[in-house]
Amino acid sequence: MSGRKTPESVNDFTLKLANVNGTGSASANGLLMKSFFRMGIPVAGKNYFPSNIQGLPTWYEIRVSREGYRARSGQVDLMVAMNAQTYAQDLAEVSPGGYLLYDSTWPRSHALSRDDVTVLGAPFAQLCNEAFDGVRTRILMKNIVYVGALAALLDIDMAVIEQLAQDIFGKRPGLAEANMKAIRIGWDYATANFDCPLPFRVEAMAATGGMVMMDGNTTAGLGCVYAGATVGAWYPITPSTSLMDAYRSFCARFRADPETRERRYCVVQAEDELAAIGMVLGASWAGARAFTPTSGPGISLMAEFIGYGYFTEIPAVIFDVQRVGPSTGLPTRTQQGDILLAAYASHGDTRHPVLFPADPTESFEMAVQAFDLAERLQTPVFVLSDLDIGMNDWMCRAPSWDDAYVPDRGKVLTAAELERIEKFRRYADIDGDAIPWRSLPGVHPKGAYFTRGSGHSEAAGYTEDAGEYERLMDRLKRKFATAATLMPAPVLHRADKKAALGIVSIGSCDDAVMEARDRLKAEGIRSDYLRIRAFPFNDDVQAFLDEHERIFIIEQNRDAQLRTLLINECSVDGRRLESILHYDGLPMAAGPLVAAVRERLRKGAAA
Amino acid sequence: MSGRKTPESVNDFTLKLANVNGTGSASANGLLMKSFFRMGIPVAGKNYFPSNIQGLPTWYEIRVSREGYRARSGQVDLMVAMNAQTYAQDLAEVSPGGYLLYDSTWPRSHALSRDDVTVLGAPFAQLCNEAFDGVRTRILMKNIVYVGALAALLDIDMAVIEQLAQDIFGKRPGLAEANMKAIRIGWDYATANFDCPLPFRVEAMAATGGMVMMDGNTTAGLGCVYAGATVGAWYPITPSTSLMDAYRSFCARFRADPETRERRYCVVQAEDELAAIGMVLGASWAGARAFTPTSGPGISLMAEFIGYGYFTEIPAVIFDVQRVGPSTGLPTRTQQGDILLAAYASHGDTRHPVLFPADPTESFEMAVQAFDLAERLQTPVFVLSDLDIGMNDWMCRAPSWDDAYVPDRGKVLTAAELERIEKFRRYADIDGDAIPWRSLPGVHPKGAYFTRGSGHSEAAGYTEDAGEYERLMDRLKRKFATAATLMPAPVLHRADKKAALGIVSIGSCDDAVMEARDRLKAEGIRSDYLRIRAFPFNDDVQAFLDEHERIFIIEQNRDAQLRTLLINECSVDGRRLESILHYDGLPMAAGPLVAAVRERLRKGAAA
Amino acid sequence: MTYITKPKVEHAGLRRNALGLSRRDYEGALSTLCAGCGHDSITAAIVQACWELGLPPHRMVKLSGIGCSSKTPAYFVSQAHGINTVHGRMPSVATGAAAANRQLRYLGVSGDGDSLSIGLGQFCHAMRRNVRMLYIIENNGVYGLTKGQFSASADIGSKAKKGEINMQPPIDPVLTALAAGATFVARSFSGDKAQLVPLIKAGLSHEGFALIDVLSPCVTFNDHEDSTKSYAFSRQFYHPAVHTDFVPPAEEIRAGYEQGDVMEVELHDGSQIALRKVEGAYDPTNRDAAFVRIHERIQAGEWLTGLLYVETGREDMHGLNKTVAEPLAALPFDVLCPGAATLEKTLARYR
Amino acid sequence: MTYITKPKVEHAGLRRNALGLSRRDYEGALSTLCAGCGHDSITAAIVQACWELGLPPHRMVKLSGIGCSSKTPAYFVSQAHGINTVHGRMPSVATGAAAANRQLRYLGVSGDGDSLSIGLGQFCHAMRRNVRMLYIIENNGVYGLTKGQFSASADIGSKAKKGEINMQPPIDPVLTALAAGATFVARSFSGDKAQLVPLIKAGLSHEGFALIDVLSPCVTFNDHEDSTKSYAFSRQFYHPAVHTDFVPPAEEIRAGYEQGDVMEVELHDGSQIALRKVEGAYDPTNRDAAFVRIHERIQAGEWLTGLLYVETGREDMHGLNKTVAEPLAALPFDVLCPGAATLEKTLARYR
């Protein structure tokens, strides 16, 4: 897929749109994406936006892939360069043989041209100024005009676009018409002035059945509603903010009493992340399903309370939508840099169950699982998503729901049960799985106990006794072993023939890894691939490590954090686990993975 | 040293004193310790106190060891049971053949007796009531009376005690006399009523030359003064509080202008740990040597700022006097549970240099080194002490000072240098060691730059560029490699003959490990022993791991945190590194180590 | 002093309250605080107030942070769930618990270190949200548990046991509460049970955030003459501004109660507090006047005590959120989960 | 709008100040804020004030937290060291820097989210310590950078871009500052440069903690008519209480200045601020009166602006600590290290 395009390719190209943020390009880009999707063609969108509100460069990348590859392609076949300030950079980024479309209202310098790129100019601003009134409308419509031009250049079905514009803008009178008018202007201009369609173009397929276009924060927020979560506490932080926005708006629809408008949920915007996790722990302790969405800096701030939750055995669900660290880092770029932190957060001996969704569908599913696990295990559980999953629009399997689902509220004693037992011992291992029984406040006087982050006996009394402390810590360790049996298993993709090479990866690397495996296979390099979905690891992980001579661990951080977890928690010679790391903040592409694997294999086994 | 005492042992026993806290027993216990010390006999004291101010049980353990062993002995030859409420427990703890001394003013039940323990009763309270007036005096003097009785029972040189009482109480008239009177009363009673001395007793030696009796918080606080630290910010937390108390009181002596009383230091009691580390970073950024002492919960709270310091490259010195976690845990017990946290604290890819002192002398030395390293490396540096080192009185080599010492302030551009250079690039790797040059505010306009925790270019400009970010992260990684060459090397103790067995340990485990090695050697088990003194590890660590077939990693936490660091940072088959863990909150003793090693060797090699 | 002489906090008589419970039923574990600690007196007042109010013990929730003061919830109402959180962060845990179950009575106990240093932000924000709870600060001007450092409420010029002198102006919880918009602000003294018990009852009945700042001398680290939080000082200088007498809903309105200078304020739950102005025409419903009056007394080196400010019109966190009356924690799953059919419909937008 | 049309913050003329510097020398990088953002106007006022004061740029330190407002220190005085800390924690970094070098001028810029939500504790404690710095809150009632959630200073009833309505009472930084004991408390409006510049000059000259709360409309998320932090509202309803005019020490006392209703307050460094009472007999040295007056105006839905409170007698952090006059960061090692002989003597106690 590198090098020059075959002249006649269908449904296989990457389009990149360069804009200025705050100018309304998002809806135009969405319109484009959705058009491909509605034509039944697999498509993936990646948004590269600045940590700022208005006036800085922003890019949107759309990959159309017949094969259904959703990773970043790593190339640009058609650049729509609407931002004069980044024009040079944008032009440089076009792959050889590619095209660039720009707004020719203001001519570009000829110094900025390339022999191997076809540059198409269309006077979008001028066209808009002629057709529309008002500055705001003109700015907005300019984006829609380029959608029209692209429709002609790429052979997008106009009926699909029209229907979409109707669906999106239909409710606001005049808006649908204006948009359609703008689309037509672009389409007409392109048809009249360019050789349409381009050698790469789209054609309707039927490959998106059962799919939706959603981002992972929306699905996770929806998952929280479906899981029956009633208390959400948070402090806004990119890229997690839209998770709570989604939860809140779904709740407004599904959880407000139709008559009284009374709410069956409570969202608290906390004063900071320390307070947010405190609220979640308080609510969970009192018996609600409660959660907080945040990102790296938030987890750092929550560290003390996370250890408290671990030690006092209070459920909590924490979504960490990872962005690039350390510190404030690149708040609008993606990374998997909090793996180690989530697994071992807080001082002292602590460890926490972590779920690793790979796409928005799994974000939905794991949101639900997280509550079941947190309550079953009575401990804070992390869902480690990332900016790529959380904020980009993914074509993905539609989340589904089984009405037979019953939430696992874990071991909670009812009033009747409390009435029956002689003495409630909050921290006793009654069942041998190291998970104690808990009681909720307000239920029964016999359930009363005192929760504390200091040393506590089985009966929840204060203790500084060395033996009692050691027993408690040992039980918590055994509880973590129980956790390993409950966490979702990894997904194993076997090569068609026995493979000596193993790949282990995680989360949003999945699409790039799958694509890379296909390409490597085409080169004759076969691999088995295990996608980790949870920590602690279950036995499949150890088996996979045992089974393969050579193993590449692929992840999106500098310090090989997944590898650290693997060598620390499994029984393996770490020298056999070689890292392939990607950590520049952009979503992973298959190309560099293929190159890295090829290169490593060429060099021979690890030292 | 287990089993029954030889009838005539000299300078080799353990004494334990059971009291109620808030009753003034500390000074009596100190008097005892110091008497042994002044008699030239190696001695070690361990204080087991509750997280409370008054009225709960507290114990003090004194080991007298001819051989100079300073670890907890794990046995009790003589129990001084002054706390009626813990009498049963205290009696049970006496080693077979041992003795128990109690206050017979109120008789104990005969149910509480053991055949293999000699119980001695002395009516301490009654003796005091007869000799002294006033409740307060009587309570305080009761403790001193038992010191007198012990002097007789253990054959302590009365001249030494008298001199000590004079040294300690001499300044307050009447107090020295009262104390001496109390000592005499105890001595007289014991001499008249018991068979003095006991089969185990003391005899003057000359084994404490060049030694002092100090705790590690005092030496660390003193180290900060000697290092030239001028800003200390902290939030009180056991067991770190006395470090700042020491710094402050040494400063009051050495750093206040003799005439004006103006201070050449500034201690800020922060509102919490987040603020404390923020102040330290602010002060270091502005050019002062600044530090904060804290314990586990404080590190959790500082996590966000620690990552900020890492990413913006600001020096800071953080003392973590570890206590038992997780959460509030056992605030008055010791542990090494923050090793992993200190090494990798904060979200994103972060890592921090850590120093691991093993005793108060090293706490002094490493306090000084920490400032040199933090400024040289421009990053937060941890000194990981623990409650045992920090709060117990250790007989240790007297800290020494070389007046030729010049602080390493690292790469700081002077006004003249700034004047000369064309453009200051704060984050450029000029020298190839990955350490950039910094400038201080107020020095020169050309030194001005903007420090930020978000993405920054070499010239400290804001950037979201993938390539610039990656280069920055790669440099920070290389800087950590530079750090490995600067950290103090591990201490290697070789067996007298070539040994296949290697032991790796850390910090306050040292004394127990050294003693265990001696005992194992007596059984014919030889071992080489590497004491890690810093993270990142230098090449000696890898060499040691390579050199030994079988390696035991000994540390004081449940989750084998040092082992995690070793397998993650070195090239080694983790399965060869077997953990021996101790984590009940009491200082480590040699006995269980000996047993564990013996047992593991018996069982054969690791799986 | 568990192991020495401390008696159980209060050996109540066998008088029964409306629920048929004796004071004993509102006691807790033995205190481990220093003999004579002011905090223990407050514990006794809490026991008395809860008993008098006739609260079902298991329908209460006790919360605290970390400190000597924060240990005390273990020493009262042992049949209530209790939670010792982390240092300074109790308000958030209380907010979450109250969010999950609005039908329980929340009683938080904190210290001046816990609330005014590390916890200042959470403390203010809980007041701003008007979380329904009674929040008691056991204010001794020091960090008792870490051995006597100054807290943010230490007065200028007060001297620590180690000899240091505080030079920073105090943060006053009462003034802070008034600035943060708290709806019930009171001050009292640990030694004045007659004033404290009715205040606690009123606070527990307030349908919003009720703060009582209780001056509570630390006998070990802050009971020297110089301290304005010592017994000696407190006894001499505190000014009861308003006397509070609480009439619980379970009882009839007390007959023969002096109507003379009594001002009645109706609380949200219908119960009433009667305010006796011991001086002038103190009006506890005027925030500004309260601020000025308190500040003026502080300037004069005195404490104004009593119910200093109360506002009954403001909605609590749930009122603002329009939460259903049932506890969220108790809602059945089927009213919470929209089900498969709705999901199908919802996803249409994303196709 | 770096890449579109935004001009450098201010194209000053070439007039020179006492140091011979033009306004240009006090400018910074191009702003990346939204066109029309109130914060940019404040930046311009800071540039003007620093220039007028004639501060040597490299002797200033600029600090901030995280937010749109906290980005602005990059946009002024580029020859000063600047530091963007973490969210809400700038006061502690400022405290540390000021501890290390008391001879620099510290100017902190923060937002209402940064200072009143996550940063409330640090904000109050820096005031309590009276750290010498000017602290500007660019107050827009929202979290601009995270796209318009309400901040703690949002008014009841204000409506977010997404349609939500705030129901919680605001935390007012000015009232909070008065309660926390701040020694210089002012309020202004980003659009009123005439008032703002002298206030900034006065704040920079104050020898203690100076707060200026500047209402600074967010054009993107909070500029609808309902918001009391919108332009429209601010222009209409703000009440300049006191007009501040600053006479820098470098210049002669200005001749012909109206003495009529002018009140002069002498600042610690000897410079003076002249306060023009635009109404009644407003006395900015009375903390109680200020509280009442401000609160009363807030109740009436209006902002009182100007220098609202100032106290010049109080010592700053270093005064309280009795620190030496030289910066601690610049003390030579030999005055700091007691040396080997002293160590030997010191250790005698431990033998």
Ligand SMILES: Cc1ncc(C[n+]2csc(CCOP(=O)(O)OP(=O)(O)O)c2C)c(N)n1
């Ligand atoms: C994060 C954290 N920092 C510090 C401590 C140590 N600590 C425990 S209690 C306390 C102060 C308590 O003071 P206050 O709240 O006034 O309670 P008091 O003991 O005076 O009643 C401190 C600093 C802690 N437990 N956690």
Ligand SMILES: Cc1ncc(C[n+]2csc(CCOP(=O)(O)OP(=O)(O)O)c2C)c(N)n1
């Ligand atoms: C620990 C942490 N939590 C959350 C964020 C996300 N965040 C960035 S700015 C901001 C709010 C800024 O609001 P304000 O201080 O009022 O500044 P404004 O943008 O309105 O000027 C938030 C919540 C963060 N950067 N760090």
Ligand code: SF4
């Ligand atoms: S130290 Fe002070 S506050 Fe703590 S229990 Fe003792 S008297 Fe009470």
Ligand code: SF4
């Ligand atoms: S979002 Fe609001 S506060 Fe931020 S730059 Fe834009 S106008 Fe200013």
Ligand SMILES: [Mg+2]
């Ligand atoms: Mg206190």
Ligand SMILES: [Mg+2]
């Ligand atoms: Mg704001």
